Amino acid sequence: MAVEINAMGKACPMPVVLAKQALDGGENDVTVLVDNQIAVENLKRLAESQGMAAESATREGGFAVRITGERKAAPAPEPAACCPTAAGGATVFIGKDFIGDGSRELGENLMKMFLYTLAQSDTPPACLLFMNGGVKLPAGEEPQVIESLKSLLDKGCEILVCGTCLNYFGLTEQCKVGTVSNMYDIAGRLLTAPRVVTV
Amino acid sequence: MASDIQLTKLAECAGCGAKVGAGVLAQLLEGLPTRTDPKLLVGYDTSDDASVYQLSDDLALVQTVDFFPPIVDDPYLFGQIAAANAISDVYAMGGEPRLALNVMCVSPQMDREAVHGVLRGGYEKAYEAGTIITGGHTIQDKEPKYGLAVSGFVHPGRILRNDRARPGDVLILTKALGIGVTTTAAKAGLADPELYRQAVEQMRTLNKTARDIMVNFDVGSCTDVTGFGLLGHSLEMARGGGATVVIESGHIPFLPGVRALAEMGLLPEGMYRNRHFAESSTRVEGEVPLAIQDLLYDPQTSGGLLIAVAEKDAQALLSALKDRIPCAAQVGYVEAKRADCSIVVKP
CATH class of the missing domain: 3.90.650.10 (PurM-like C-terminal domain)
Incomplete structure (x- = not known):
């Protein structure tokens, strides 16, 4: 059955959206009335992507684009190409540059090993958040720590480093890995993360 | 705290999409008087990202302005994006931004929280860039708009123009x-x-x-x-x-x-x-x-x-x-x- 959609006066992307709704509803002969050439071009692309034909004709005050034919099956969604984020990984909050109490020296070594282990893991964390003394890790001079953090970054782990904390320790220019961030973003990550691990 | 206003619903064009087309812009600027000054190292004749004016042998001033209607609904994020976008022109010249002024249009539908959110986003982004916002100008308009006029510095010998691509690059x-x-x-x-x-x-x-x-x-x-x-x-x-x-x-x-x-x-x-x-x-x-x-x-x-x-x-x-x-x-x-x-x- 043929349907006609009046999309006159509607700005992009509404004509495409209305046409797509009709196609999604099983229609295979859809005419869309639009008042600008851009909508015509966008509707032609929509038809093409669905394996259907489109022809446009002028109508009073604009154009009529008729989309007809057999709709092809929806293509599989394309995989994320750039800047992947590790789905499902934990968010790790790091508020100091050592782990546990007892021996500071042991604690610093444990932190180094902890980051190394994260970097080697098949399921790296989605996000690392550095605050207070923790910022001394991405802004420090320990090559193995920097190496581990860079490797995590490459695996799609997001690294946020508190700018206020860097500033407090006079390390603003020293941050070697990650994005200098703020309380708003860090609090946002903590509140929306499915799982938070505090070290 | 959070404002319920969807900023993008208040604007017809979004973000840099609102920019007047390159060809149209050239026509609009045609015939306007141009003044030369030996110290003006980059002016508008080359449609570069910013203008550059030499202050001394090793210092030049970089100036640019950029503003646009909301591209996202969240006022704070809109402020951050508009500021990052405006400051970017100084980076594109190879310079470092230092001072900025707010350029803002407030629509009647925006409540205090929304306006405040946009400005806070701008301030925090500017601060992250090592730039201080020292003032600005706000007017009433049907559509909200926000951006910055930014000043920065660059060494006159290290200006990165947008029109110097060399074969082999x-x-x-x-x-x-x-x-x-x-x-x-x-x-x-x-x-x-x-x-x-x-x-x-x-x-x-x-x-x-x-x-x-x-x-x-x-x-x-x-x-x-x-x-x-x-x-x-x-x-x-x-x-x-x-x-x-x-x-x-x-x-x-x-x-x-x-x-x-x-x-x-x-x-x-x-x-x-x-x-x-x-x-x-x-x-x-x-x-x-x-x-x-x-x-x-x-x-x-x-x-x-x-x-x-x-x-x-x-x-x-x-x-x-x-x-x-x-x-x-x-x-x-x-x-x-x-x-x-x-x-x-x-x-």
């Missing part, structure tokens, strides 16, 4: 394309939440890291990719340098999923404007799908830097960039000027 791009398509799809509720999140993250990311790394290498020319799209800005780079820019579309980073959205026809008006401006100077060699071509014309808001670097330095620059910016990619190169076109797009 390699082109590097530091952010993924597809912002215009994403925000168009978002208006229709068809943008995947993860895509949208990545687009917003990218828009509010300063080009500071890219600039700070780039200045250590032999860079001939640089611009930031905004309203004119990758090919529009490439055209300015090619024409000024008397060269032809070759874009290898298979190497371009795109935001995930934007190709399917472009195929579906979710393309902003600005894409067609940019195509109209650059298409006659562009030759497509080989099979490049229409959706990919469209994305090369897609207007970006707060896009990445497009850097033309000497071939000898290209790998070192790229690997230094990738350490901090995983998206950075080599997207093409510069050739001697071809008679029939300024841009070549390859698969």
